[in-house]
Amino acid sequence: MDRDTTPAGHVTRKTVLRAALAAGIAAPAVLMGVPALARNLTDGATPPPITPECHDGDAPTIEQMEGPYFKPNSPLRTSLLEPGTSGVPLTVGGYVFGRACKPIPGVLMDFWQADTNGAYDNTGFRFRGHQFTGADGGFKLTTIVPGLYPGRTRHLHVKVQAPGRPILTTQLYFPGEPRNNTDSIFDARLLMAVRDVGGGAKEAAFDFVLNIAQDPGPSPTPTPTATATAPGGTWAVGTAYRAGDAVTYAGRAYVCLQAHTAQPGWEPPSVPALWRAV
Structure with a gap:
């Protein structure tokens, strides 16, 4: 099957996002729907094409084992690089969607990985951190390509949790790795799209689809909430x-x-x- 279309022949969401990036169109505009993309690519003299169905033909992102190295209390940060960090620079970006292709803001994403030598920091928090998706459902992680260790191929660990929803624990993989063929945990459905970006660095992309039912249409506008005065006491929104x-x-x-x-x-x-x- 053509990976850029669904079995019914519809253009996939990932194809639209890739086309937008190639055309230099801002991702938030794309996430408003394909008509925004069509408007930017036409001269306005003719009606835009019919909107393709917003559907990937994908099941929700699959779960995988947590492994023995997860630690709670990771720092809030989008970059796992620290002074003296060695390894191949890697930027991972993408979006978190529900089943109707609507982006989900405020999703908790907790990442952890091995260093360039294949070792996990189990005493501190090197190569560990969490962040939240933005209003457009997007995330971006700055890190390095993880090293290899016995029995495993290269991979990133992540926990993904939408507000008030169960946690999705899974792993992300790199295409073209020889050990993908021998790692018993590896699953091709979790392959990132990876490319070289110059200077020895790499850029990867992956979109998560959570098993969350959504009504079709644009994402709702976030509603401001009152800010509580200080932590502690009774739990309060905005604190x-x-x-x-x-x-x-x-x-x-x-x-x-x-x-x-x-x-x-x-x-x-x-x-x-x-x-x-x-």
């Missing part, structure tokens, strides 16, 4: 919590596991990646 902050919710005590700003749907019982009952 910037830090790892270790203690709150109460519905009469029960919780401790914050990762720094974040509270949003509706992220009440402590709903997001075990952010809160632990005590």
Whole structure:
């Protein structure tokens, strides 16, 4: 099957995004739907083409094992590079969608990986960090290509959690790696699109599809929420919590596991990646 079209012949979302990048069109405009892309590529004298169905033919992104090296309390950051970091520079970007191809903002994404020698930092937080998708559902991670270690091919670990939804734990892989053929965990459905960008650096792309039903149409405009005054006390929307902050919710005590700003749907019982009952 042509990977740029669905079995029904519809253009895939990934094809539209790649076309937009090649044309220099901003990703947020593309994510408003194909008509925005068509408007930018026509002179306005003729109606834009019929909008292709927003569908990839993809099932939601598959789960994979967490492995033995996950640690909670990773720092909030989009770059895992630190002074003295060695390795091939790598930038990973993409979007998080629901089943109707609508981007999902505010998704918690926790990344961890091996260093260039194939070792994990299990005492500190080197090559560990979390971030949240933007209003356009996009994310970007600056890191290095992970090294190899016995039994595994190159891979990145990630936990993905939309507000108030279960955690998706999975791994991302690199195309063309010899060990892809011998790694019993490897799954081609989790291959990133990787290219060289000069200077020995690489750029990768991957779109996550979460098993979340969505109504068709544009994403809703985020609604501002009131900001609470300080962490601690009763959990409140808009509060910037830090790892270790203690709150109460519905009469029960919780401790914050990762720094974040509270949003509706992220009440402590709903997001075990952010809160632990005590």
